[in-house]
Amino acid sequence: MWGAVSRCQPGGMTPILAARGLTMVYPGSATPALDGVDLDVLPGESVAVMGASGSGKTTLLHVLAGILRPTSGAVTLTTASGPVAVHELDDAGRSRLRREALGFVFQQGLLLDELSALENVAVARMLTGVPRAQAEFEAARWLEALGLVGLERRRLGALSGGQAQRVAIARAQITGARLLFADEPTGALDSRTGAEVLDLLLGAVAQGRTLVVVTHDGQVAARCDRVVELRDGRVVADSSRADAGGTGPARQGFLS
Numbered sequence: 001m002w003g004a005v006s007r008c009q010p011g012g013m014t015p016i017l018a019a020r021g022l023t024m025v026y027p028g029s030a031t032p033a034l035d036g037v038d039l040d041v042l043p044g045e046s047v048a049v050m051g052a053s054g055s056g057k058t059t060l061l062h063v064l065a066g067i068l069r070p071t072s073g074a075v076t077l078t079t080a081s082g083p084v085a086v087h088e089l090d091d092a093g094r095s096r097l098r099r100e101a102l103g104f105v106f107q108q109g110l111l112l113d114e115l116s117a118l119e120n121v122a123v124a125r126m127l128t129g130v131p132r133a134q135a136e137f138e139a140a141r142w143l144e145a146l147g148l149v150g151l152e153r154r155r156l157g158a159l160s161g162g163q164a165q166r167v168a169i170a171r172a173q174i175t176g177a178r179l180l181f182a183d184e185p186t187g188a189l190d191s192r193t194g195a196e197v198l199d200l201l202l203g204a205v206a207q208g209r210t211l212v213v214v215t216h217d218g219q220v221a222a223r224c225d226r227v228v229e230l231r232d233g234r235v236v237a238d239s240s241r242a243d244a245g246g247t248g249p250a251r252q253g254f255l256s
């Protein structure tokens with residue numbers, strides 16, 4: 001379907017996403033934005049990607065999600081129909097993969113201000129071939145689940161930042177995507193609204209989705225299962241609650 005590959009993981013759970021030796025050198029740039037990144041993301045994990053500005057977080061997210069093609073290295077996504085070599089897909093294949101198998105919650109750019117909340121969510125489903133009436137029916141249920149009853153017909157541009165992020169979270173999930181990518185989902189929100197949006201994202205994880213979230217916010221990272229830190233395009237730390245020996249927040253001191 002998307003160019004399936006055969007891949008076995010010796011022992012343990014099969015990652016939903018596996019990156020090997022990822023490098024990314026933007027045209028005209030002397031230094032790599034990613035420099036040999038290996039990363040396995042397990043199904044049901046919430047993984048925060050942190051690091052200083054320019055460390056490569058967004059580039060990594062975009063390469064993992066098939067928005068950008070890496071200069072070298074491999075990204076393998078395990079879908080319901082088998083493993084997919086994301087790095088080998090052409091532009092059309094990556095677009096299709098994003099539409100059908102992945103969900104995105106970005107700070108801006110994916111939602112259309114002139115469409116209603118309902119239309120913004122329904123369109124993601126319509127792009128996978130579902131008729132408009134059915135897509136709008138499902139979109140209304142998602143908006144209800146995300147606390148937006150009564151705002152379905154309001155233009156996105158007339159919603160608050162927190163409400164718009166709820167629309168984005170509905171849109172990310174309506175296709176049934178098991179893997180969600182978020183880039184600074186709370187970055188433009190006050191701390192209370194940001195915490196509510198994070199609750200919704202982690203609620204999706206509790207229901208079996210997997211989340212990779214780029215964030216500068218230590219409060220967000222502390223509530224994720226695992227924190228990966230980038231520096232100069234390399235993974236320099238990778239913490240998990242399991243490493244810390246329990247179910248507490250990510251390892252103390254990691255975020256300082």
Ligand SMILES: Nc1ncnc2c1ncn2[C@@H]1O[C@H](COP(=O)(O)OP(=O)(O)OP(=O)(O)O)[C@@H](O)[C@H]1O
Nearest residue numbers: 026027029033051052053054055056057058059060
């Ligand atoms: N389209 C591009 N063309 C050229 N260089 C780029 C491009 N996008 C990012 N870069 C460079 O790649 C490096 C990593 O950028 P990236 O945006 O991935 O970092 P980041 O950690 O997400 O930063 P921030 O926290 O500021 O968003 C930086 O040096 C940046 O200038």
